[in-house]
Amino acid sequence: MPSYTATCPFCGLLCDDLLVEAQAAQSGGEVLRPLRGICERSRAAFATLGASDCAVASARTAGKPTTLETALEAASAILREARRPLIGGLAVDVAGMRATLELARRLGAIVDHAASRIKYRNLHVLQEAGWITTTLAEVKNRADLLVLVGDGWHARFPRFVERVIGPQTDLLGSPLTRRIILADEAAAAAAGALPLQFERLSLHAPKSALPALFAMLGAQAAGQPVDPARFPVVAADLLAQCAEWLRAARYGVVVWAAADLDFPHAELALQALSRLLRVLNRTGRFAGLPLAGTNGDLTANAVHTWQAGVAFPASHANGQIDFDPHRYAMDEVLARREADCLLWISSLSADSAPPPCEIPTLVLGRADIELRNEPKVFVPVATPGIDCDGHLLRTDKVISLHLRRLRSGTLPSVPQVVHGLLKRLG
Amino acid sequence: MLTKLANAVVVDPANGVNEVVTDLFLRDGRIAPPPAEGEHVDRVYDLSGLIVMAGAIDLHTHIGGGKVNLARAMLPEIDRRDAVPATEVCGACMGGAAPSTLATGYRYAAMGYTACFEPAMLPVNARQAHMEMGDTPLVDKGAYALLGNDDFFLRLLAGGAAQAEINDYVGWTLHASQAMAIKVVNAGGISAFKFNQRKLDVDDPHPHYRVSPRQVIRSLTRAVHELGVPHPLHVHASNLGVPGNVESTLATIDAAEGRPIHLTHVQFHSYGTEGERKFSSAAQRIAEAVNRAPNVSVDVGQIIFGQTVTASADSMLQHRNARHARPHKWVVMDIECDSGCGVVPFRYRDKDFVNALQWAIGLELFLLVRDPWRVFLTTDHPNGGPFTSYPHLIKLLMDRGFRNDMLAAVHPAAAELSSLKDLQREYSLYEIAIMTRAAPARILGLHDRGHLGEGAAADVVVYEPDRDPERMFARPRYVFKDGELVVERGEVKSVSSGSIHTVKPQFDRGIERKLEDYFARYHTMSMASFKLGDDEVRECGRTSGLIVHPCRESPR
Numbered sequence: 001m002p003s004y005t006a007t008c009p010f011c012g013l014l015c016d017d018l019l020v021e022a023q024a025a026q027s028g029g030e031v032l033r034p035l036r037g038i039c040e041r042s043r044a045a046f047a048t049l050g051a052s053d054c055a056v057a058s059a060r061t062a063g064k065p066t067t068l069e070t071a072l073e074a075a076s077a078i079l080r081e082a083r084r085p086l087i088g089g090l091a092v093d094v095a096g097m098r099a100t101l102e103l104a105r106r107l108g109a110i111v112d113h114a115a116s117r118i119k120y121r122n123l124h125v126l127q128e129a130g131w132i133t134t135t136l137a138e139v140k141n142r143a144d145l146l147v148l149v150g151d152g153w154h155a156r157f158p159r160f161v162e163r164v165i166g167p168q169t170d171l172l173g174s175p176l177t178r179r180i181i182l183a184d185e186a187a188a189a190a191a192g193a194l195p196l197q198f199e200r201l202s203l204h205a206p207k208s209a210l211p212a213l214f215a216m217l218g219a220q221a222a223g224q225p226v227d228p229a230r231f232p233v234v235a236a237d238l239l240a241q242c243a244e245w246l247r248a249a250r251y252g253v254v255v256w257a258a259a260d261l262d263f264p265h266a267e268l269a270l271q272a273l274s275r276l277l278r279v280l281n282r283t284g285r286f287a288g289l290p291l292a293g294t295n296g297d298l299t300a301n302a303v304h305t306w307q308a309g310v311a312f313p314a315s316h317a318n319g320q321i322d323f324d325p326h327r328y329a330m331d332e333v334l335a336r337r338e339a340d341c342l343l344w345i346s347s348l349s350a351d352s353a354p355p356p357c358e359i360p361t362l363v364l365g366r367a368d369i370e371l372r373n374e375p376k377v378f379v380p381v382a383t384p385g386i387d388c389d390g391h392l393l394r395t396d397k398v399i400s401l402h403l404r405r406l407r408s409g410t411l412p413s414v415p416q417v418v419h420g421l422l423k424r425l426g
Numbered sequence: 427m428l429t430k431l432a433n434a435v436v437v438d439p440a441n442g443v444n445e446v447v448t449d450l451f452l453r454d455g456r457i458a459p460p461p462a463e464g465e466h467v468d469r470v471y472d473l474s475g476l477i478v479m480a481g482a483i484d485l486h487t488h489i490g491g492g493k494v495n496l497a498r499a500m501l502p503e504i505d506r507r508d509a510v511p512a513t514e515v516c517g518a519c520m521g522g523a524a525p526s527t528l529a530t531g532y533r534y535a536a537m538g539y540t541a542c543f544e545p546a547m548l549p550v551n552a553r554q555a556h557m558e559m560g561d562t563p564l565v566d567k568g569a570y571a572l573l574g575n576d577d578f579f580l581r582l583l584a585g586g587a588a589q590a591e592i593n594d595y596v597g598w599t600l601h602a603s604q605a606m607a608i609k610v611v612n613a614g615g616i617s618a619f620k621f622n623q624r625k626l627d628v629d630d631p632h633p634h635y636r637v638s639p640r641q642v643i644r645s646l647t648r649a650v651h652e653l654g655v656p657h658p659l660h661v662h663a664s665n666l667g668v669p670g671n672v673e674s675t676l677a678t679i680d681a682a683e684g685r686p687i688h689l690t691h692v693q694f695h696s697y698g699t700e701g702e703r704k705f706s707s708a709a710q711r712i713a714e715a716v717n718r719a720p721n722v723s724v725d726v727g728q729i730i731f732g733q734t735v736t737a738s739a740d741s742m743l744q745h746r747n748a749r750h751a752r753p754h755k756w757v758v759m760d761i762e763c764d765s766g767c768g769v770v771p772f773r774y775r776d777k778d779f780v781n782a783l784q785w786a787i788g789l790e791l792f793l794l795v796r797d798p799w800r801v802f803l804t805t806d807h808p809n810g811g812p813f814t815s816y817p818h819l820i821k822l823l824m825d826r827g828f829r830n831d832m833l834a835a836v837h838p839a840a841a842e843l844s845s846l847k848d849l850q851r852e853y854s855l856y857e858i859a860i861m862t863r864a865a866p867a868r869i870l871g872l873h874d875r876g877h878l879g880e881g882a883a884a885d886v887v888v889y890e891p892d893r894d895p896e897r898m899f900a901r902p903r904y905v906f907k908d909g910e911l912v913v914e915r916g917e918v919k920s921v922s923s924g925s926i927h928t929v930k931p932q933f934d935r936g937i938e939r940k941l942e943d944y945f946a947r948y949h950t951m952s953m954a955s956f957k958l959g960d961d962e963v964r965e966c967g968r969t970s971g972l973i974v975h976p977c978r979e980s981p982r
Contacts, residue, residue: 005954007955014951016951016952016954016955017952094557094966095965098561101517105512105517105518123499126496126499126500126755126757127499127500127501127502127755128755129755130500130751130755130756130757130769131757131758131759132745132757132758132759133757133758133759133760134759134760134761135550135759135760135761135762136762136950137762137763137764137948137949137950138620138760138761138762138763140948140950141577141763141948142620142760163950164950169947169948171577171763171947171948172634250621250622251620281745281758284622285619285620285621285622285760287759287760301499302495302554303557303561305495305498305499305526306490306494306495306498306526306527306557306558306561307517307519307526307527307528307561308518308519308520308526308528309498309505309519309520309521309522309524309525309526309528309529310498310499310502310505310506310520310526311499311502316518319511319512319518320509320511320512320518321509321518321519321520323502323505323506391553391557391966393554396762397492397496398492398548398550398551398554398759398761398762399550399551399762399950399951400551400553400554400557401553401951401955402553402955402962
């Protein structure tokens with residue numbers, strides 16, 4: 001039975017040390033079983049997508065199985081009629097996004113990612129103030145202090161601890177020991193995932209108090225007068241100890257996943273965090289590590305940004321590019337009924353389904369995608385790193401990895417489907 | 427397909443041709459010998475009175491890779507002022523301080539450039555850099571891999587590794603990242619910044635590895651030379667932008683010990699400390715050193731007044747310069763035990779003392795370095811200004827009256843504290859052709875580019891002579907890429923993808939045993955994941971054209 005070293009496409013860490021076994025099934029297609037390097041997230045994905053029928057799933061029009069040809073004809077007929085199409089989802093790899101952009105230009109579509117609101121929390125701060133950030137290998141080999149915000153570092157990126165902060169590497173001499181500050185309640189609740197040998201400090205700040213916490217630590221680090229009494233949610237002695245740890249760090253890293261900052265005006269927390277990082281770098285070294293990259297959010301955005309020159313959400317209508325994170329946000333566009341057709345592309349995610357809407361919906365989706373409503377046309381597409389080769393950007397936006405096909409099957413890739421549509425649209 | 431360019435006034439310095447009227451033939455993407463009598467010619471262009479040169483080559487322009495993309499994402503308000511609408515053949519995109527890949531390709535080609543080299547490709551970011559270059563249409567691309575701040579190299583050097591082992595690592599890096607040359611940025615300084623060091627002079631020891639920038643430069647110039655890589659080590663010297671950095675620049679030249687070395691954006695490294703404001707031009711000293719040392723070449727990194735964004739691997743100096751950011755936002759990154767980056771938007775103002783003097787220093791360097799084969803036309807795009815300002819820059823070099831008029835209009839310090847007003851030199855068309863075509867091709871080892879001899883790539887530009895060189899160079903009548911007409915009267919008429927240029931020197935693959943273990947221990951991906959293969963780079967680069975240029979026989 002063949003087994004392959006594989007790179008996992010199911011979260012932004014892109015762990016490249018998986019061992020996956022492929023076995024032909026009698027019913028056609030191949031079953032995939034991960035043997036090594038598995039986490040909760042990838043286990044769930046392999047359990048459904050790895051089934052043999054997923055490798056040979058068939059297209060549907062109006063809920064009935066059909067050929068790819070028929071599905072493409074039906075989809076292109078709908079797209080041809082659309083006056084204001086919206087291309088959403090965008091859980092795709094580089095080749096998928098390159099093709100999607102060709103289609104967006106041809107259709108004059110609005111494009112947006114399923115997680116765009118979350119992504120914009122970070123992008124907003126980049127465009128307002130900027131960042132000092134770092135990457136996984138720097139954290140692994142250099143970070144002697146980590147400030148963990150939320151529990152995404154464990155719940156959303158299950159092997160982050162094992163692969164990045166667990167190892168006590170000796171690149172710079174003696175084995176690295178780390179101190180950990182758990183900023184909020186969610187972080188503290190996940191502390192069991194951390195290695196025992198690291199010294200810890202739990203601040204237990206409620207999530208909604210994070211903007212104030214970062215602002216206070218920033219002011220404190222800048223030597224401005226602060227009154228801990230005005231911030232009663234964290235005990236004064238804990239704050240003092242936190243400030244002391246920040247001062248003592250040789251290389252400190254603040255880790256968060258923007259998805260965890262799901263409270264109104266979360267960008268305030270990130271703005272205050274950006275300022276805290278700047279202040280700490282006046283005299284020492286500190287950096288942020290935003291965790292992202294899952295479901296192609298960074299990949300799709302990077303390709304859009306380099307080809308178009310701006311991030312999305314954006315409109316490609318009228319032979320022009322217009323970036324506007326509020327006007328073109330997918331939910332807003334749908335709520336204002338400004339789109340007359342939704343093309344949803346999600347080759348990486350099964351739980352990123354199109355939002356319920358009344359306009360004709362076409363889905364190019366992972367074979368095991370969970371759809372709440374049957375779309376006009378459904379085309380199961382190859383998942384990069386499973387059914388076809390692909391490239392994805394990792395959480396730190398610097399590394400991109402080449403993912404290899406692990407099994408044979410009948411699924412077309414997103415570029416193949418999109419080029420089929422472009423050909424029919426003429 | 428056989429195309430005849432009849433009665434062309436050819437300027438082709440690589441072949442010693444200066445405004446000679448002749449017919450050129452383009453066949454199958456190459457400059458071809460005249461066809462046999464009676465053979466059918468598919469297309470004839472009568473170029474009577476028009477100047478014909480090889481496609482221009484930019485050997486230092488930041489067009490692809492993570493830091494450029496950060497700059498794009500960061501500045502929508504600047505991009506928005508420079509929208510590029512769709513045409514029948516071009517996609518809609520944004521220009522701006524860090525233009526989109528599409529706009530970059532369109533605009534370079536429209537100016538008669540047919541090859542661009544990204545000078546700061548982080549090996550860990552090579553895949554993305556090649557993808558961005560792959561989405562840059564019309565021009566050929568290549569990239570220089572960054573070394574000298576990566577922990578693997580610094581460990582080798584600190585551990586007293588033999589030069590042969592360092593050479594193997596450098597050779598391996600060129601292969602693994604599909605690069606054309608090696609660059610070092612602020613040797614050791616980017617790494618030192620991760621240890622909270624804020625300045626590293628050429629003879630200062632690195633805070634952890636205890637090796638000096640001089641040792642890094644010496645070791646890498648030697649490795650590049652001994653591997654036979656055509657392009658010399660491409661060096662962004664220590665102390666970029668710091669008054670008095672002329673000393674570290676001269677020390678960097680010295681560190682090469684007579685081996686070939688290319689100093690990039692040398693304008694940013696030619697500053698003295700004279701005068702009341704402790705900031706002065708040291709262009710004369712640098713130019714004299716370059717004139718004296720035939721192993722040294724430079725590109726200038728001219729600044730152009732206006733809004734731009736600076737994107738550099740030099741995290742140490744970009745963090746230091748961040749206080750000058752306009753608009754006030756900036757990004758600094760430490761990157762993957764490999765390198766770093768800093769993105770700082772910048773507005774160069776003609777009435778500003780420092781900026782005006784920087785402008786004058788750049789021009790002094792152009793005019794004082796005597797050999798046009800060793801000084802290259804760059805703005806360090808986008809750091810000194812956009813590449814679209816090259817025609818304006820050419821006019822500054824060719825037209826003394828225009829230059830002096832501008833000098834009179836900028837902050838008076840430029841005239842008072844530099845020698846620019848005394849410089850009479852005007853570049854000839856022939857010299858412009860050297861510095862923008864023949865010389866970059868030669869110094870990069872591109873034997874079939876940068877000239878119009880038989881067998882060369884049919885990258886050909888046709889200009890209408892004009893008393894105003896800016897107008898002439900901004901809008902060529904025709905541009906042919908690989909023999910196909912792609913631009914007419916400055917407008918893109920068809921879109922193709924260029925080739926990727928690389929070198930692949932011989933090295934001992936035994937180095938991979940050490941690297942494999944290093945990656946497994948310290949990196950967050952395997953060595954196999956890091957390496958970029960030939961098929962993959964073609965896919966990323968969206969081209970079948972992967973051109974491997976020969977390396978010299980090892981001088982060892």
